[in-house]
Amino acid sequence: MTMKELYEIAFHAIKPMKLKQYGEAGQVACALESGSGRIFTGVCADLPCSLGFCAEQAAAAQMLTAGETRIRKIIAVSEEGNILPPCGRCRELISQLDEENIHTAVGIGEGREAFLEELLPDMWDRREI
Ligand SMILES: [Zn+2]
Structure with a gap:
């Protein structure tokens, strides 16, 4: 599957909704x-x-x-259709789920992707002890 196809699936999963009080969900998929x-x-x-x-x-x-x-490819999309690079916590989460996820292709902008290892240089759990 191409990153563009994955983008379309993410975009169609967007489902903005108001929750109790000030809570919201579904603006990013x-x-x-x-x-x-x-x-x-x-x-x-x-x-x-x-x-x-x-x-x-x-x-x-x-x-x-x-x-x-194992995650081969991942992309997040806002309700405006913008590709959102993963936050630091999500980058770390993806890396810790599977040894091979350091090679996950990540959508970081329109027509742009990077491998997770490029987004997480000098990883703390790769150091020599
Ligand atoms: Zn995140």
């Missing part, structure tokens, strides 16, 4: 291609008191629920 070639999606949740989760985390949780850990 993520699609990932797993090691087996299956596609998993997830949406973000922004809640008061700094609670919530990123769309990448929701998609990764779906993948883990299906018993997979």
